[in-house]
Each structure stands twice: as C-alpha cells, then as structure tokens.
Amino acid sequence: MRRFPSMDLNNRANTSTIYLSNLSVGFIKISVLVYSNTLESDFCFDDQFAIVDNPDVRLPLLLSSSLPSSSSDNRSIGTYLYDVFFLHDFWGQNLKSNTSHKSYRPLTTLSFRFNAAMSHLSTNQTEFFHLTNIMLHAVVSIYVFFLAIFLFSYRNNQQQQQQHISSSSSSSTSFSSFSSFSSYLPKMLVSDELASFIGAMFFALHPIHTEAVSGIVGRSETLCTLFIMLSIFSYVVSFNYQGSSVAPYLGSLVFFICACLCKETGYMLVIILPALELVVLNYRKTQGRSVIPISMDAWKEFIMRTFGLVCVAIAYMAFRKYITVSVFLDNFRFLENPIARHPDQQTRILSLFHLHYKYFMLLLFPHEMSADWSFNCIPLIHNILDPSNIKSLLVYTSISFTILFSFSKLNFIESLKNIKKSITSKSTKNNNNNNNNNNNNNNDDKFNYDSSNILWLCIFGVITFLPSSNLFFWVGTMIGERLLYLPSIAFCLIISRLITIPLVKLELSLLQQQREYNNLKKTDGDKKQDQVTTISTTKYSNKFKLITITVCLISIIISSLYGYRTYQRNIDWEDDINLFFSALEVCPNSAKVHYNIGVLYRRSESWDMAMEHFEKAKEILPEYCDVDHFLGLTILNKDGSLPLALKYLNQSLDCPYVASKSVESIAKIFDYLFATYPENNQLYIELGYIIARLNPLDAAKQFHKAGIMEYNKVDSLYKQPNWHTMTSAQKQHQQTGMKQAITLFEKSLSMLPSNLAKNLNDEEKHLWCFNQIWLSSSFKPLDVSISLGHLENIVKHCKDQSFWEQTYTSLLSIRHQQYKESQEKGSLDPDICKSLADLMKMSPLYQDQSIQFYKQASDLYKQIGKFKKSKDCLDLINKK
Structure with a gap:
C-alpha cells in the first residue's frame, strides 16, 4: 500500500533561515554582476548638477575629497548640516528661491557627501558612488523578495499548518505533495515561493532601473524605496504584535519620515500602509471574511494607527512647506513638459493618457529607452480620433479590469452588509472559526487570497506612480525612467504571480485530491486508498513537473533578456557621449x-x-x-x-x-x-545697449565711457568743471548700489545750466540726449515715473535726433500700457487724462487714438464714482 509521505514542517522551518540567506546573497551577486560595468562610468547627465557642481556634496568637511571643492567654503559640520536640512534643495540651491527645483532630499545629499569623502580611497572618483547605488539596489531586491514571500506564501503556509494539525491525531503520515513532487527541483520551486523568487528576480534585472542605478542621481529612488520597504515591514510587525510595545509602529513612522527625506514619493506611504492593513492584513486576520475590521477593537486599532500616520504626514508637509515656501514645482518650461504648458485642454488630456501608455510600455517592453523624453520626443495628441488613443484606452482598461476583478473577489459588499452585525456579535471568534473551516473547504480560497494581494499591489503601483503622473499636479518632465523604480515592484510581482497561476491551479487540485483521499480512508478502506493514491500521484507528478519546468523556462528567458538589456543599457550611461547619442536613436525629434x-x-x-x-x-x-x-x-x-x-x-x-x-x-x-579698436567709442555704446536689459549698472559704465570719449574728441563741447563730476560716477559704480550710482550720474547732469538742451551745439546736444536715453533705461526697473520723465525730455528737446521717433513711439506705448493696466485693476492714475492730453499735443497722428482713450477713461471714472475726473476727460474731448 502506497501512502503520501509526511511533510516535515519543523524541518522546513529550520531550513528557512539558510534558504533566505542563500537567496539574499544570490540577489546581491546578481545585482553586482549585471551592474558591474557601471563602476568605471563617469559622472553624466544630472550628476554634474547634483554632485560635481553641488557645494553641499563637494564640501571638504571630513576628509580631503578628490572632487573639486571651493577653497572659500569653510563651513563647520553644524553649519553644513543646517544648510542641507533647512536651506538648500537637492541641487544645492536656496530652497526659498524662485529658481529652486524644490526637491528636498537631505538624506540623499548626505549619502553623496559620504561617497565624496570616501572617493580619495580610489583613483576613480565615481567608483564609490556607483558601488553604493549597486548595493542599495541589491538590498532593495532582497526586500522585494521578502515582500513577495509575505504576500504570496501566507495562504499556502496557513493551509499546510492547518492540514498538519488536522491529520496528526489520526495518522502519522499526511499530505506532502509539495515535497513529493519537488524532488527533481529545489524545494523553493513551488508556486508561491517560485512566484516570489521570479518577482524579485525580475525586479533585480529589469532594464527600467538603469537610470536609477547606473545614474548616480537615481540614488534618491533606491534610498526612498529601501525606507518604504522597511516602513511596510515594521507596520506589518506592529499589526501582528502581541503585546503593549509600540516600537514597531514607531519604527514604521521613522522609516516613513526617512523615505520622505530621500524623495517626495515616500509621502505615498500615508495611503499605502492603511491600504495594506485593510486589503491584506485585515483580510487575512478575518480569514477572508472581510477587508473591513469586524470588531470595535479592530476599528479602534486601525483608526489609531492611521491617525498617527496622518498626523506625522501633516507635520512633515507643514515643515516642508515652511522651508520651501511652495510645495509644488511650477518653474519648468514648455521644453521639459509641453503637456503642462499647452493651452488646449483636450490636447493636454489626450497627451497625458498617451504618456501613461508610454510609461506602461516601458515596463512591459523596456527596449527603447532614453535619458531625455522632452519636446518633441513624444508627439502631443491633438485629435480624439488619433489611433494612439486606442493604445491608451487598452492600458487603462487592463489596469481597471485587474483592480475591479481582484476587488470583486473580496466580498466587499457583503462585508458592508454584515458590518453592524459583526461588531455587535458576541460570538465573533466562533463565527470566524466556522467561516474559516468553511473557507478551507473551498478551492477558490487561494485565488481570493491572491486577489487581495493583487489588489494591494495595484494600489501600490498606482499610488507610487501618482507623483509622477501629472494627474494632480504638473511635474518638470515628460517621462523619467527612474520614476518607475518604485512602481515597478508591483508590476514585477503581479507578472510573476500571473506566470505561476498554472502551478496554483495544480496545487488546488492536489488539495482536493487530498480531501478525497482522507474521506476514502475513513469509509472505503485501504484498497480504494491505494487506487486513488496511485492514480493521483502518477497524474499530478508528471503534470506538475511539466508546468514547473515551463514556468521556469519562461522566467529564465525573461530574466536573461532583462539582464542582457540592462547590461547593454549600462554602457549608454558610461558618459554623456554614449548617453545622448543613444537618446538620439530613440528621440530623433x-x-x-x-x-x-x-x-x-x-x-x-x-x-x-x-x-x-x-x-x-x-x-x-x-x-x-x-x-x-x-x-x-x-x-x-x-x-x-x-x-x-x-x-x-x-x-x-x-x-x-x-x-x-x-x-x-x-x-x-x-x-x-x-x-x-581703442578709439572707437561706438563699441561702448553698442555694448551698453546689449547689456542694459540685464545689468543697467554695467551699461551705465559703458555709456559713460562713450560720453567721456566723445567729450574729449569734440573741442567745441561746452566745458566746465561740473562735467568732470561725471567721471566720479564711474569710480562709484563698484562701491555703491545701482540706485545710488544712477542718482550720482543724474546729479552731475543737473549741475549743468538749465537751458543746456537749447544752447548746446550739435555734438553737445547729441551727448545730452543720449544720456537721457541711458537714464530712462537705467531707471525703468527702479522707478517708472522717473524713467518716463527722461523719455519726455527727449521728446520735447531732441526732435532733431535720429532716435527721436523711436523714443516717442516707446513713450506712447508705455503710457498706453499704463492706461490698460489701470483699466484692468478698476482704478485709474489720477493724472491719466492729463498725461494723455500732453501726448496728444505732441503730434496730431495720435489724436484719434487719444480721444478714444479719453472716452474709455471717462466711462471708467464714472463707474468708480469719480465724476469730476470723468467730466475732465469729457471736457478734453470737447476741446478737441
């Protein structure tokens, strides 16, 4: 008579530590192997800004760094830490500046600083930077494996333990099909453990991670993901902790803050952790009865944990808002994110959906990758009939179907109906046990547990992608491959579960066969037992082998393709030359x-x-x-x-x-x-005009030099000592602010005779009029009224100059703009009509336009109750 040999659960538990340790070392070896060709890579792409040119990274604090450093920067360690945590963004800029990227990631910056301090130990500046990235990715891959074990193996382990307990009293031998049918492969290769291993392997080798691992700036992604994993595991421990200690929960909150200090994506834990408790932890605690707490105590615990998490999240956001002034970035350009800056709403929506399709395809088929996806790499979608919209619709449909299908398996509606009864019931524990026994007799149980896992993974993937999705706020990039590092965890684990579904179905059949075997054992004796045992063993052993080998081959092929593509893509990240020429192949436009x-x-x-x-x-x-x-x-x-x-x-x-x-x-x-050409004063004038927009003070120097050269060349120029005070202005430019220097220059002009413009000869008058242009240009950013006064001087006294017409047009344009701004604000300059009248006197060409201005001004004055002003404007019209 042939029986199923007993499965030694204790022996399996004793070997689990060695098993996990060996796998962890394996993931480290795989990560180091596939990314080994990055160790000699140079700083490239954004590394130049975040590391080489970042004073918070190249600061010579601890040891003499081989990185370039500023000799004038001698901050103490305390001052340095204060700057990193309270003053500077990820790129070393002032957080409160309008030009700041608002990326607050001090822990990532400190990790760069640590690598910079250690770089003197190697002849290659970048080696420690890259090695740190590789090891972080390896550790994250290990935690992804642990997460997969936690998600996929719980149901299997529970049923094994229950089966072992239920049969131990009746027989010394019980169901052990897992050990029986895995003798040809390592024991880990059963459906759940195999899915966990495959998922972690996909994550470790996926090419989409090259930007986050090969690119040093991608450190923020790996560090943030590491702390997110630690926060999740600490939260799970706190949920299952039997005692009064809150240490695991506090640890989860600390890791939550650390994740946020590495990258802003860590903030999504405020949604991920409560979703984990409801969809996975609570669903398991109730043995698949409900995703909603079924007792008042459970509700209190859930609310308290969520409340603490939300309080920490609000406190962090308030602190971040205080030091950064604005939370969201809005100083990016059309070049970087054309969707955000496009004026047409339909184009923005359709292009955004297409962008999400491109993100999904990068996960599914990571073949065409680029370090830069800015305008016009991905053409915008303008028409709703564009065929590209079908692709976007398919992606949204597939994701929505996966979420809804998984959700439908969790009996959520039934949970809502019975929530009141469950809370008030005094026999909750008994009900749980009864339902548990019933559930154990249902083959759909495994798929229901998997549905809760898949649903949470979908939530995890969607929520961690939201900060990069452009849905709720615009980000400064079209596509960033590094932004998929965290969401790809969900993708890899879901794909691994889908690949191993045939094995799950086979194990369900084995469980059903075991129940039939136990029933026959009690009723029909050994003959039928042997018959069933022999048939089932032969049938399922061969099928199990075939399916397992097939799943392994598929996984090996995918992993090999991933590993090869990753290794090749690392070469692109060797330096800027390889990186941008590879980008040109993908984004020729x-x-x-x-x-x-x-x-x-x-x-x-x-x-x-x-x-x-x-x-x-x-x-x-x-x-x-x-x-x-x-x-x-x-x-x-x-x-x-x-x-x-x-x-x-x-x-x-x-x-x-x-x-x-x-x-x-x-x-x-x-x-x-x-x-x-040292005698060509026209060069100084030309330079002054060129730089006047950016630096009026330097422009003043150039105009002044030209004026002095003109003065020295023209003997007939009106000479008196007061003119020489102009030279003192030049000497004061480097010692005083802009306004003081301009005032000094203006004072030197005012010391000339009041009738200067009328009495000067042609050369003298030209210089005087030219200085009026400079004064108007220089005062424009400081005091518009003074600037306009100098323009009016030109209009009144310099009609014979070549630039008079241009000056006159500029004056009218500025006055017109002032009037329009006054209209928009609902109030007028009290002297607006007088100013318009003065302009109208200057030339008959603008009379019709000025009369129209008067009418509008009169109406506006009337609307705001200034009837006298309104009448004054009308009187001016009547006079004309």
Missing part, C-alpha cells in the same frame, strides 16, 4: 537631445556638426532660447562672423537659463574689440 549633442560636438571643436544639431534644435522648437547662446559662440568659432555671433548672443540675453553666460561671452568679445 527631441530639441533638447539635439542641443546636448551640439554641445558635445563643440567640446570636440567639430563646429559644422555642432551647428547642424543646434539648428535642428531651433527648427524643432524655435522658442528654445538656450540654443542662441551656443549658436553665437559656434558661429564665432567657425567663421569669425562677429555681427552674426553678436546677433544670437544678444537674443540669448532674454533667456534666463543662459543670460549670465552670454554676458560673459559678450564681455570677452568686446574686450578683444576694445583692445583692437
């Missing part, structure tokens, strides 16, 4: 990619190729102002065409991202010109 490649060609002095890519970037996005700066420099390097180069450099002064660099470049060009 990206303006930013062409711009970066143009910069790379400039470094190698390939001027023609640089020009080609700069011009392509401008063709894709004409508003891409950064390109003008490098176009100007490249034209100068290539052809020496100064006028054309200055044209582009002058245009780039309006671009806040390169304006300061353009000023430096222009200054160097003019230094050369001044040395070559």
Whole structure:
C-alpha cells in the first residue's frame, strides 16, 4: 500500500533561515554582476548638477575629497548640516528661491557627501558612488523578495499548518505533495515561493532601473524605496504584535519620515500602509471574511494607527512647506513638459493618457529607452480620433479590469452588509472559526487570497506612480525612467504571480485530491486508498513537473533578456557621449537631445556638426532660447562672423537659463574689440545697449565711457568743471548700489545750466540726449515715473535726433500700457487724462487714438464714482 509521505514542517522551518540567506546573497551577486560595468562610468547627465557642481556634496568637511571643492567654503559640520536640512534643495540651491527645483532630499545629499569623502580611497572618483547605488539596489531586491514571500506564501503556509494539525491525531503520515513532487527541483520551486523568487528576480534585472542605478542621481529612488520597504515591514510587525510595545509602529513612522527625506514619493506611504492593513492584513486576520475590521477593537486599532500616520504626514508637509515656501514645482518650461504648458485642454488630456501608455510600455517592453523624453520626443495628441488613443484606452482598461476583478473577489459588499452585525456579535471568534473551516473547504480560497494581494499591489503601483503622473499636479518632465523604480515592484510581482497561476491551479487540485483521499480512508478502506493514491500521484507528478519546468523556462528567458538589456543599457550611461547619442536613436525629434549633442560636438571643436544639431534644435522648437547662446559662440568659432555671433548672443540675453553666460561671452568679445579698436567709442555704446536689459549698472559704465570719449574728441563741447563730476560716477559704480550710482550720474547732469538742451551745439546736444536715453533705461526697473520723465525730455528737446521717433513711439506705448493696466485693476492714475492730453499735443497722428482713450477713461471714472475726473476727460474731448 502506497501512502503520501509526511511533510516535515519543523524541518522546513529550520531550513528557512539558510534558504533566505542563500537567496539574499544570490540577489546581491546578481545585482553586482549585471551592474558591474557601471563602476568605471563617469559622472553624466544630472550628476554634474547634483554632485560635481553641488557645494553641499563637494564640501571638504571630513576628509580631503578628490572632487573639486571651493577653497572659500569653510563651513563647520553644524553649519553644513543646517544648510542641507533647512536651506538648500537637492541641487544645492536656496530652497526659498524662485529658481529652486524644490526637491528636498537631505538624506540623499548626505549619502553623496559620504561617497565624496570616501572617493580619495580610489583613483576613480565615481567608483564609490556607483558601488553604493549597486548595493542599495541589491538590498532593495532582497526586500522585494521578502515582500513577495509575505504576500504570496501566507495562504499556502496557513493551509499546510492547518492540514498538519488536522491529520496528526489520526495518522502519522499526511499530505506532502509539495515535497513529493519537488524532488527533481529545489524545494523553493513551488508556486508561491517560485512566484516570489521570479518577482524579485525580475525586479533585480529589469532594464527600467538603469537610470536609477547606473545614474548616480537615481540614488534618491533606491534610498526612498529601501525606507518604504522597511516602513511596510515594521507596520506589518506592529499589526501582528502581541503585546503593549509600540516600537514597531514607531519604527514604521521613522522609516516613513526617512523615505520622505530621500524623495517626495515616500509621502505615498500615508495611503499605502492603511491600504495594506485593510486589503491584506485585515483580510487575512478575518480569514477572508472581510477587508473591513469586524470588531470595535479592530476599528479602534486601525483608526489609531492611521491617525498617527496622518498626523506625522501633516507635520512633515507643514515643515516642508515652511522651508520651501511652495510645495509644488511650477518653474519648468514648455521644453521639459509641453503637456503642462499647452493651452488646449483636450490636447493636454489626450497627451497625458498617451504618456501613461508610454510609461506602461516601458515596463512591459523596456527596449527603447532614453535619458531625455522632452519636446518633441513624444508627439502631443491633438485629435480624439488619433489611433494612439486606442493604445491608451487598452492600458487603462487592463489596469481597471485587474483592480475591479481582484476587488470583486473580496466580498466587499457583503462585508458592508454584515458590518453592524459583526461588531455587535458576541460570538465573533466562533463565527470566524466556522467561516474559516468553511473557507478551507473551498478551492477558490487561494485565488481570493491572491486577489487581495493583487489588489494591494495595484494600489501600490498606482499610488507610487501618482507623483509622477501629472494627474494632480504638473511635474518638470515628460517621462523619467527612474520614476518607475518604485512602481515597478508591483508590476514585477503581479507578472510573476500571473506566470505561476498554472502551478496554483495544480496545487488546488492536489488539495482536493487530498480531501478525497482522507474521506476514502475513513469509509472505503485501504484498497480504494491505494487506487486513488496511485492514480493521483502518477497524474499530478508528471503534470506538475511539466508546468514547473515551463514556468521556469519562461522566467529564465525573461530574466536573461532583462539582464542582457540592462547590461547593454549600462554602457549608454558610461558618459554623456554614449548617453545622448543613444537618446538620439530613440528621440530623433527631441530639441533638447539635439542641443546636448551640439554641445558635445563643440567640446570636440567639430563646429559644422555642432551647428547642424543646434539648428535642428531651433527648427524643432524655435522658442528654445538656450540654443542662441551656443549658436553665437559656434558661429564665432567657425567663421569669425562677429555681427552674426553678436546677433544670437544678444537674443540669448532674454533667456534666463543662459543670460549670465552670454554676458560673459559678450564681455570677452568686446574686450578683444576694445583692445583692437581703442578709439572707437561706438563699441561702448553698442555694448551698453546689449547689456542694459540685464545689468543697467554695467551699461551705465559703458555709456559713460562713450560720453567721456566723445567729450574729449569734440573741442567745441561746452566745458566746465561740473562735467568732470561725471567721471566720479564711474569710480562709484563698484562701491555703491545701482540706485545710488544712477542718482550720482543724474546729479552731475543737473549741475549743468538749465537751458543746456537749447544752447548746446550739435555734438553737445547729441551727448545730452543720449544720456537721457541711458537714464530712462537705467531707471525703468527702479522707478517708472522717473524713467518716463527722461523719455519726455527727449521728446520735447531732441526732435532733431535720429532716435527721436523711436523714443516717442516707446513713450506712447508705455503710457498706453499704463492706461490698460489701470483699466484692468478698476482704478485709474489720477493724472491719466492729463498725461494723455500732453501726448496728444505732441503730434496730431495720435489724436484719434487719444480721444478714444479719453472716452474709455471717462466711462471708467464714472463707474468708480469719480465724476469730476470723468467730466475732465469729457471736457478734453470737447476741446478737441
């Protein structure tokens, strides 16, 4: 007679520690192997800004770092920590600045600083940075495996234990099909443990993680994910803890804060943890009866845990709001996220849905990857009939179906109906036991438990993706592959569970067969027992082997493809050259990619190729102002065409991202010109006009130099000692603020005779009128009324000058703009009508327009109750 040999649960428990330890070492080896080719990689992409140029990373605090450092920066450790935690963002900028990225990640910055301090131990500056990233990814992969074991193995272990207990009194031998049918493979390769191993393996090897692991700046993703895992496990321990200690729960809150201090995504734990308690922990506690607490005590515990979590979350957000001023980033450009800046709502919605489709495809088929997905890598969707919308719809449908199907298996509606009865029932424990016994006799139990796991994983994936989704607030990027690091945990574990479903079904059949075997044992004797045992063993042993081998082969193929693609993708992250040329293959229509490649060609002095890519970037996005700066420099390097180069450099002064660099470049060009043509005062005038928009003080210096040169050249110029006070203004420019210097210059002019403009000869008058232009330009950012006064001086006294008509038009335009702003605010300047009248006297060309202004001004004054002002305006119209 053949029986099922007994399964030694105690022996299995004793070997679990060794089993998990070996697997953990295995995940570390796999991670190190697949990312080993990154150890020699250079700083690239955003590493330059977050590490090399970040004063909080390259600060020489502990040991002499091989990274470049500022000799003038001698902050103490206390001051440094204060700056990192309270003053600076992830990139080393002032958190309160309008130009700050608002990325508050001090723990990540400290980890960079630690690597910088250790970099002196290696000849390669980046080796410790990359090694830290690899080890963090390996540890996270181990925790993903533990999470999968927790999710997938609970139901299996429970049923094994219950089966062992129920049969121990009647026979020394019991069901052990898991050990019987796994003799040809390691014992871990049963459905749940196999799913856990496959899921963690997929995560460790998935190519989408290369940006987070190979790119050093991706450290924020791995660190944040690590603390999220620790917070989840601490929360699970606190839920199951039998005692009065709150240490595990407090530990979960501490890890929650640490996750937030590594990256903002950690804040999503405020939703993930309560969802875990309801969908997984409570569902198990009630033996599959309900996802809602079924007793008053359970409700109190859930509310208290959630309340504490929410309080910590609110406190953290308030603190973050205090130090960053604004929580959300809104200073990104159309170039970086064109969806957010597009004026048409339909285009924004359709393009956003298509963007989510692209994210999903990067998880499913991570073949085409790019470090930059900015405009116009992914074309915007303008038409609702665009075929791309079908792809988006399919992705949303598949995710929604998975969530709804899993949710439908949890008897949520039935739980709501029985909630009152369950809370008030005095026999809850007995009801639980009875329901548990009934559930154990239902083969759907396993799938119901898996449904709770899949549902929570879907919630986990969706919630952790929300900060990057552009749904609730706009982010400064179209697609960031590193942003999928955390959500990919859910994807990998769900895929591993789907792959192993055939094994789960087979195990259900084995459990059913075992129940039949036990029933026959009690009623029909040994003959039928042997018959059933022999048939079932032969049938299911072969099928189990076939399915298991198939699942393993599929998993090995996918893992091999993932590992190979990851290893190859790491080569792209070796340096900026490989990175951006690989991006060009994926995004040939990206303006930013062409711009970066143009910069790379400039470094190698390939001027023609640089020009080609700069011009392509401008063709894709004409508003891409950064390109003008490098176009100007490249034209100068290539052809020496100064006028054309200055044209582009002058245009780039309006671009806040390169304006300061353009000023430096222009200054160097003019230094050369001044040395070559020292007597040409027109060069100083031209330079003054160019830089007046950015630095009126430096512009004043140039105009002043031109004026002095003109004065020295013209013998007939009206000379008196007061004119020489103008030279003192030049000396004061470096010692006083802008307003004081301008005031000093104005004072020097006021010391001239009051009838100066009328009595000067042509040369003298030209200089006087020209200085009025400078004064108007310089006062514009300080006091508009004074600026307009100088323009009016030109209009009144300088009609014979070539720039009079342009000045007059500018004055009218500014007055008109003032009037429009007054209208929009619902109030008028008390002297607006008088000003318009003065303008109308200057030229008959603007009389019709001015009369229209009077009518509008009169109506507006009347609306706000200033009837006298209204009448004054009407009187002016009547006079005309």
